[in-house]
Amino acid sequence: MDDDGSKYTSPGKAIESMISERGWTHSDLADAIGKHRPLVTSLISGKRSVTPELAILLAAALDTSPEFWLRLEGDRQLSLVNPDVEDVARRARLVNMAPIKDMIRRGWISQTNDLESLEGELKRFFDVESIDSEPQVFAAARKSNPDSPLNREQRAWVARARQLASAHPARAPFSRDRLDELTKQLRRLAAYPKECTEVADVLSDYGVRFVVVQPLDKCQIDGAAFWVNDSPAIAVSLRYGRIDAFWFTLMHELAHIIHNDVASVDCDLAGRGQVPSRMKSEIERKADEAAASILIPKSDLESFVMMFSPLYSKARINQFAHKVKIHPGIIVGQLQHRAELGWDAGRDSLVDIRDHVTSTALTDGWGKTIAPGSLD
Numbered sequence: 001m002d003d004d005g006s007k008y009t010s011p012g013k014a015i016e017s018m019i020s021e022r023g024w025t026h027s028d029l030a031d032a033i034g035k036h037r038p039l040v041t042s043l044i045s046g047k048r049s050v051t052p053e054l055a056i057l058l059a060a061a062l063d064t065s066p067e068f069w070l071r072l073e074g075d076r077q078l079s080l081v082n083p084d085v086e087d088v089a090r091r092a093r094l095v096n097m098a099p100i101k102d103m104i105r106r107g108w109i110s111q112t113n114d115l116e117s118l119e120g121e122l123k124r125f126f127d128v129e130s131i132d133s134e135p136q137v138f139a140a141a142r143k144s145n146p147d148s149p150l151n152r153e154q155r156a157w158v159a160r161a162r163q164l165a166s167a168h169p170a171r172a173p174f175s176r177d178r179l180d181e182l183t184k185q186l187r188r189l190a191a192y193p194k195e196c197t198e199v200a201d202v203l204s205d206y207g208v209r210f211v212v213v214q215p216l217d218k219c220q221i222d223g224a225a226f227w228v229n230d231s232p233a234i235a236v237s238l239r240y241g242r243i244d245a246f247w248f249t250l251m252h253e254l255a256h257i258i259h260n261d262v263a264s265v266d267c268d269l270a271g272r273g274q275v276p277s278r279m280k281s282e283i284e285r286k287a288d289e290a291a292a293s294i295l296i297p298k299s300d301l302e303s304f305v306m307m308f309s310p311l312y313s314k315a316r317i318n319q320f321a322h323k324v325k326i327h328p329g330i331i332v333g334q335l336q337h338r339a340e341l342g343w344d345a346g347r348d349s350l351v352d353i354r355d356h357v358t359s360t361a362l363t364d365g366w367g368k369t370i371a372p373g374s375l376d
Contacts, residue, residue, distance in 0.1 A: 011072045012044040018062045033057040102216045153219035161235035164211040166228050168362045174207025174231045182206040190326050196356040209233035214365020223249045225256040232257045241354035244333025251291035
């Protein structure tokens with residue numbers, strides 16, 4: 001017998017047709033499968049489902065296969081339900097677009113159970129007219145995988161950073177003619193952790209917007225550089241609150257502005273997972289080299305390495321830090337980046353500066369959440 005079931009609309013119709021061809025009654029089939037007649041009647045009327053056990057029994061009695069009956073039963077059950085698949089598809093687009101629960105928890109969008117309202121919240125947040133198109137973020141963003149597009153968490157992070165930067169103009173107009181002076185002013189702050197409190201004000205005085213946004217879960221991003229109208233902006237996540245990671249990220253983003261880079265991505269700057277500069281794009285290599293040189297002149301660092309490698313004692317690092325007027329933790333970070341020091345070396349020098357930075361910068365995170373609409 002044909003086993004595809006295509007000519008039958010339900011298990012009941014198939015049973016009815018097959019026993020009729022054999023001249024059987026409901027009782028005959030019940031006897032054949034060792035069940036009571038009411039069960040067969042219930043199967044034919046559709047009041048009872050075909051279980052795997054019944055599928056095996058019917059297959060043996062009616063010369064078919066168990067799969068034949070289970071396919072028919074599956075088709076019957078699907079025909080009985082009518083979910084709003086359009087709403088499901090719409091919600092799936094929203095879930096793919098953004099980490100909704102995390103954004104609600106952070107106060108980036110309002111809590112709502114209404115689909116229309118939720119779409120409106122995301123359109124407002126990403127500044128798009130439709131949820132059918134993927135939000136585009138215009139930024140040179142430092143993230144863990146330089147060869148892939150931003151994931152939904154990273155995209156939301158950059159969009160939030162743009163929101164804050166757009167609502168927080170710098171105190172002075174931006175001028176490329178003052179970038180060298182800005183670089184020197186920032187570099188003077190890298191000697192002591194508490195000087196990080198002045199970073200936001202210095203950048204603002206030179207026309208650069210600066211914001212801090214705590215990363216979302218699964219958001220491996222360190223910072224971003226982008227433009228808001230005619231002024232540049234730098235955002236950092238302080239994912240690593242260490243002094244070396246902060247200053248290298250800040251100078252890397254500043255290098256993007258100095259080089260007039262439009263869009264770029266970069267891997268982790270600190271920690272065991274960082275990608276060596278030689279494996280990055282030319283744009284990112286240039287930014288890495290500029291950041292390192294701004295913090296410690298290349299010739300000075302190479303001379304130090306030639307003199308003392310691999311015996312970098314704490315005393316020697318501190319003496320070198322005093323000579324170049326920079327915090328020892330930044331030297332440790334660069335030596336680790338060069339693979340001159342192991343990741344577990346010099347840990348006491350890698351002080352946390354997160355509280356210093358966030359005490360003066362416009363910050364979203366670490367208990368400093370900015371409510372929706374408060375930036376309008």
